[in-house]
Amino acid sequence: MERLKITQGDITQCQVDAIVNAANTSLLGGGGVDGAIHRAAGPELLAECRTLGGCPTGEAKATKAYRLPCRYVIHTPGPIWHGGTADENRLLASCYRNCLAQASALGCKTVAFPSISTGVYHFPVAHAARIAIDTIQAYLQTHDEITCVTMVCFDAATLAAYQQALEETEPKHA
Numbered sequence: 751m752e753r754l755k756i757t758q759g760d761i762t763q764c765q766v767d768a769i770v771n772a773a774n775t776s777l778l779g780g781g782g783v784d785g786a787i788h789r790a791a792g793p794e795l796l797a798e799c800r801t802l803g804g805c806p807t808g809e810a811k812a813t814k815a816y817r818l819p820c821r822y823v824i825h826t827p828g829p830i831w832h833g834g835t836a837d838e839n840r841l842l843a844s845c846y847r848n849c850l851a852q853a854s855a856l857g858c859k860t861v862a863f864p865s866i867s868t869g870v871y872h873f874p875v876a877h878a879a880r881i882a883i884d885t886i887q888a889y890l891q892t893h894d895e896i897t898c899v900t901m902v903c904f905d906a907a908t909l910a911a912y913q914q915a916l917e918e919t920e921p922k923h924a
């Protein structure tokens with residue numbers, strides 16, 4: 751069975767061990783998927799986030815999930831797209847890698863990601879999808895403890911970009 755899946759949907763409804771939040775460095779909430787996660791989890795999530803002292807771009811911090819149907823929320827501030835000259839690629843890969851490392855450390859087997867940085871932060875989605883898929887696949891190759899990673903795409907264009915990126919990494923059969 752494939753350990754990396756691409757789906758379309760709402761990440762707040764995912765019944766997995768951990769969901770990832772595309773946060774900002776304050777970790778104090780915002781719009782997009784961050785707002786949706788805080789609304790669905792309830793005010794206790796913000797209260798726990800206030801104790802964390804923020805998080806640098808590319809790193810990750812975990813909290814409990816409160817009213818969400820998962821066990822943990824792993825918060826990661828993605829890079830803001832500045833045209834590709836501000837270390838955006840490395841920072842985005844670092845988000846995926848550090849979230850997966852947090853999941854492993856917490857004993858999680860199943861993890862769901864949103865498309866980090868491709869909303870308000872304007873990272874081009876085709877480019878972000880390639881980085882996400884490559885980084886997740888590299889991690890899975892060396893970490894058997896994670897049994898399934900799901901990329902949860904909110905809209906059809908995002909879904910198409912991640913499906914395309916996954917197809918491009920699969921071996922071609924002549």
Ligand code: AR6
Nearest residue numbers: 760761772774780781782783784786867868869870871904
């Ligand atoms: N489930 C899955 N994906 C979602 C959901 C959802 N419920 N809602 C939105 N998306 P964004 P960023 C998609 O803007 O670009 C916040 O204000 C959305 O369609 O949420 O990393 C933070 O506080 C897009 O494809 O995150 C930061 O300030 C993807 O999630 C800033 O936005 C990411 O879009 C972070 O910007």
